[in-house]
Amino acid sequence: MVLDKNNTDELWDLEPPSVPERSHLFHLKPIGMGTANVESLTSYIARLAQAHCITVGRLVCAEIAPSLKEGYVFNPKNSDMSKVYNSIFTKSLNGKCSTAAVIVQVLEKLTQRNDLHFLTMLSWADVISEKYLLHPQKAWCPFCYQEWFEAKQVVYEPLIWALHVVQICPRHHCRLHTQCPHCYKKLPLLPGNYRSGYCSKCQSWLGLFPEPETFKNSQFLSEEELELQLKVLDNVGELLAIAPDILFYPPSNNIKNVISVYINQLTKGDLSEFAKLLGLSPHSLNKWYRGKAIPGLNKLLEICFYLQTPLVDFLMATKVSAASNDIPIQPQTPVKRSTQTFRSNPSLLEEVEKVLLAALEESPPRSLYKVVKDLKNITRSSISRYFPNLCCQISERYAASRKPNHQKIRPVLLSVVNNGEYPPPSVAVIAKRIGIRSKTLYKEFPDLCEKISEQYSCYIKLRQLERIEKIKQEVRQAVLKLHNKGIKPHSRYVSELLSKPGLMRDKNAIAALHEVRCELGYE
Amino acid sequence: MLEQRFFDLELLKKPSLEKLAYFKGITVPHRNLKEVLNELKANILEPADTSIFFVFGVTGIGKSTLIKRLQKILLENLLEDLLSNPGQIGVARVEASSSSQGKFNHLDYYIQVLEALNEVLINYKVDYGISETESDGSKSLVPAVIKNTSTLRRAMEKVFINRKLRVFIVDEAQHLFATAGGHQLLNQMNWIKSIANFTKTIHILVGTYELLNCSTISGQIGRRSQDIHIARYHQLLQEDVIEYSTVIQTLQRHLPLLEEPQLETHCEYLLQYSIGCVGMLKSWLVRALRISLEENATTLTLKHLKKAEFSASRRKQILQEAEAGEKRLQDDESDSPTSLQKQQNTNPKSQSQGVGNRKSKRDLVGGN
Numbered sequence: 001m002v003l004d005k006n007n008t009d010e011l012w013d014l015e016p017p018s019v020p021e022r023s024h025l026f027h028l029k030p031i032g033m034g035t036a037n038v039e040s041l042t043s044y045i046a047r048l049a050q051a052h053c054i055t056v057g058r059l060v061c062a063e064i065a066p067s068l069k070e071g072y073v074f075n076p077k078n079s080d081m082s083k084v085y086n087s088i089f090t091k092s093l094n095g096k097c098s099t100a101a102v103i104v105q106v107l108e109k110l111t112q113r114n115d116l117h118f119l120t121m122l123s124w125a126d127v128i129s130e131k132y133l134l135h136p137q138k139a140w141c142p143f144c145y146q147e148w149f150e151a152k153q154v155v156y157e158p159l160i161w162a163l164h165v166v167q168i169c170p171r172h173h174c175r176l177h178t179q180c181p182h183c184y185k186k187l188p189l190l191p192g193n194y195r196s197g198y199c200s201k202c203q204s205w206l207g208l209f210p211e212p213e214t215f216k217n218s219q220f221l222s223e224e225e226l227e228l229q230l231k232v233l234d235n236v237g238e239l240l241a242i243a244p245d246i247l248f249y250p251p252s253n254n255i256k257n258v259i260s261v262y263i264n265q266l267t268k269g270d271l272s273e274f275a276k277l278l279g280l281s282p283h284s285l286n287k288w289y290r291g292k293a294i295p296g297l298n299k300l301l302e303i304c305f306y307l308q309t310p311l312v313d314f315l316m317a318t319k320v321s322a323a324s325n326d327i328p329i330q331p332q333t334p335v336k337r338s339t340q341t342f343r344s345n346p347s348l349l350e351e352v353e354k355v356l357l358a359a360l361e362e363s364p365p366r367s368l369y370k371v372v373k374d375l376k377n378i379t380r381s382s383i384s385r386y387f388p389n390l391c392c393q394i395s396e397r398y399a400a401s402r403k404p405n406h407q408k409i410r411p412v413l414l415s416v417v418n419n420g421e422y423p424p425p426s427v428a429v430i431a432k433r434i435g436i437r438s439k440t441l442y443k444e445f446p447d448l449c450e451k452i453s454e455q456y457s458c459y460i461k462l463r464q465l466e467r468i469e470k471i472k473q474e475v476r477q478a479v480l481k482l483h484n485k486g487i488k489p490h491s492r493y494v495s496e497l498l499s500k501p502g503l504m505r506d507k508n509a510i511a512a513l514h515e516v517r518c519e520l521g522y523e
Numbered sequence: 524m525l526e527q528r529f530f531d532l533e534l535l536k537k538p539s540l541e542k543l544a545y546f547k548g549i550t551v552p553h554r555n556l557k558e559v560l561n562e563l564k565a566n567i568l569e570p571a572d573t574s575i576f577f578v579f580g581v582t583g584i585g586k587s588t589l590i591k592r593l594q595k596i597l598l599e600n601l602l603e604d605l606l607s608n609p610g611q612i613g614v615a616r617v618e619a620s621s622s623s624q625g626k627f628n629h630l631d632y633y634i635q636v637l638e639a640l641n642e643v644l645i646n647y648k649v650d651y652g653i654s655e656t657e658s659d660g661s662k663s664l665v666p667a668v669i670k671n672t673s674t675l676r677r678a679m680e681k682v683f684i685n686r687k688l689r690v691f692i693v694d695e696a697q698h699l700f701a702t703a704g705g706h707q708l709l710n711q712m713n714w715i716k717s718i719a720n721f722t723k724t725i726h727i728l729v730g731t732y733e734l735l736n737c738s739t740i741s742g743q744i745g746r747r748s749q750d751i752h753i754a755r756y757h758q759l760l761q762e763d764v765i766e767y768s769t770v771i772q773t774l775q776r777h778l779p780l781l782e783e784p785q786l787e788t789h790c791e792y793l794l795q796y797s798i799g800c801v802g803m804l805k806s807w808l809v810r811a812l813r814i815s816l817e818e819n820a821t822t823l824t825l826k827h828l829k830k831a832e833f834s835a836s837r838r839k840q841i842l843q844e845a846e847a848g849e850k851r852l853q854d855d856e857s858d859s860p861t862s863l864q865k866q867q868n869t870n871p872k873s874q875s876q877g878v879g880n881r882k883s884k885r886d887l888v889g890g891n
């Protein structure tokens with residue numbers, strides 16, 4: 001009967017180890033994550049299509065669109081490609097609109113990545129207005145294209161090119177191109193026939209050799225303009241680079257709070273004075289001040305330049321407490337760094353770890369998504385970056401609870417059936433113990449569950465019988481006591497002698513009384 | 524009183540189909556397969572220059588078992604990578620199909636490989652014309668309406684690279700070289716080598732002795748390939764007979780019958796009539812078990828073995844295949860220094876050849 005399991009040489013096991021499901025599309029790594037040169041979402045989609053050797057149009061229509069909710073953006077049933085591409089759909093993908101958020105979600109599911117969020121401006125959705133956020137058309141640096149091509153590097157489009165406030169290439173300091181030098185057409189961001197580095201209208205290569213001649217022609221910027229643009233690049237670049245590291249996406253009232261601190265500091269609460277000082281329209285300022293609107297990126301930069309505050313600090317100023325009114329915020333000195341990152345806040349790190357560890361003990365287990373959601377605004381990607389193992393364990397545990405592990409559960413159920421645990425537990429109790437839903441348990445192990453529930457109901461019945469017997473005995477004793485004292489055992493008198501006052505109303509008690517009274521000849 | 528059995532005794536109460544399924548699922552390791560496996564494992568897991576392995580042996584030697592076991596071992600070694608990279612596939616296999624025209628079809632092969640790797644939208648692959656090797660960037664995006672071989676090849680290579688495929692196993696690989704003429708054979712060799720080199724995916728080509736044609740040629744075009752022979756067991760080698768008898772004893776312990784059969788007494792007969800191929804031995808025993816179960820016999824006897832044995836023509840065919848292959852191998856090895864030590868294992872076969880033939884005619888009594 002004994003199986004010779006120790007002798008591993010006896011037989012060969014050919015069962016491969018279980019490997020979690022592979023990503024549907026390639027798990028392609030975005031370029032420049034965590035830097036100012038991070039890739040844009042449209043560029044990522046294009047590279048993903050190219051990696052799979054399919055057109056962008058095919059990828060969007062065959063893989064992305066079917067995963068969108070029907071009626072969302074377009075109807076996938078009668079979606080012809082031009083419709084997809086004429087919609088605002090692709091224009092705002094690198095920005096912060098809900099379409100971008102949905103597409104990111106779909107793509108993250110298809111590629112099993114968790115960082116595609118940072119290829120858009122979604123991290124800053126609540127503090128930067130959509131107005132003038134993105135270039136309406138494709139903007140590119142032809143010298144970058146050429147350089148990458150010659151160095152056999154990946155040709156891609158950095159997110160920073162897509163921002164409306166950015167006019168020059170961060171590397172070459174030339175003006176970004178928005179017109180094909182061959183057909184003079186403006187180009188859409190993500191056409192169905194996109195090839196990185198090529199014009200989608202005339203198929204020409206868009207790269208240019210940075211010869212002195214072409215270079216000079218692209219450089220129409222004055223010293224002053226250039227200086228301003230470099231400042232823009234610094235500030236915006238930091239925004240893009242820091243996004244994967246921030247813990248809380250800044251909430252919209254940050255703007256309101258920070259502005260009111262500055263107004264108090266600089267113009268003693270005088271709003272129109274402040275507007276005049278910064279050259280802003282008092283009407284817009286009033287809206288921002290009252291939290292009715294948020295400024296565009298261009299306005300934010302103007303304010304930050306005037307206040308000599310890095311844009312990131314301005315946007316991230318999470319809480320401006322009453323005390324911070326006293327912080328000497330001079331127009332000439334930058335505000336204290338308040339960006340929340342795990343690096344800057346180790347105690348938060350501990351706190352998150354505690355929550356994750358606790359989640360591992362929970363029964364039934366929750367999905368990682370739910371656990372992270374409870375951590376308020378801390379981003380899922382930053383958590384999974386700092387706690388890859390814990391996150392993995394939580395997901396696996398959850399997955400295991402959804403998909404019962406027969407090999408582990410069966411012995412547990414068998415031991416409950418065979419070893420006669422007392423009192424016998426119900427199926428619901430065991431399900432809770434294992435950490436899965438009892439419904440699943442019933443479905444997967446009908447025989448064992450039936451036995452367990454039989455044992456349990458037997459036990460319950462037995463308990464009931466015991467209780468009834470106890471009541472009977474109590475009533476009998478009481479009646480006999482009265483009878484011996486010569487008192488007629490009326491139910492009222494009996495009731496007074498019982499341990500619980502209402503007991504005489506129990507039908508078992510009544511029956512017992514009746515029985516004894518018969519025996520004694522009262523009835 | 525109760526003898527020790529190696530399976531759950533409950534099995535004896537189960538229907539015949541379940542007993543058969545149990546026995547079919549048994550895989551017995553044996554020396555020759557272990558050696559091949561260890562060699563492959565060592566070469567694959569340690570960084571080496573070899574990018575193509577030719578693994579060959581006679582029909583029924585146990586190639587599919589080898590592949591399954593190899594896949595399991597490699598996956599276990601890659602498991603950590605696979606858990607951290609949900610896009611990686613790591614190890615995959617495909618079975619090369621024989622084409623009706625007798626000539627290998629590249630297009631079909633690419634499609635088969637793409638399907639084996641669960642690639643999306645195989646019918647919609649396009650040529651981006653931005654080659655990793657050419658710098659001709661003027662081509663426009665051509666949709667592959669007419670399925671284009673070079674487009675599909677690029678698609679396949681991209682899947683290999685993006686899925687971080689470490690090892691690709693081609694079963695029945697002799698079909699890859701089902702082309703006429705030495706020149707075309709050379710082309711096919713260069714073709715598979717360039718794929719392996721470009722994608723940095725180790726290719727393991729498993730097949731019959733026909734693969735020997737390629738290894739001769741591969742010797743001419745570089746040292747990035749290695750030949751591995753799955754040898755059968757030979758009657759005249761004492762150590763082979765001992766190993767075979769161990770395999771037989773293990774197998775018999777797992778025959779779900781009331782009484783454990785005493786097959787080791789028929790070792791010689793079993794070795795000879797299975798041409799020394801454990802794969803053949805196993806399928807023979809499966810059939811014998813079925814017959815025994817149909818008869819409600821308490822155990823498996825010589826009578827059942829006789830009924831289930833391979834036909835004389837089938838045995839002859841496989842024996843010829845094996846001997847021809849072994850002879851080819853020996854001839855090839857005599858001028859290949861790298862596999863000299865391997866030769867020692869397989870050397871005595873030249874003697875066994877003649878004897879084996881004679882014996883198969885004489886010894887029909889079997890056993891004893």
Ligand SMILES: [Zn+2]
Binds near residue numbers: 141170
């Ligand atoms: Zn540039």
Ligand SMILES: [Zn+2]
Binds near residue numbers: 181
């Ligand atoms: Zn053009």
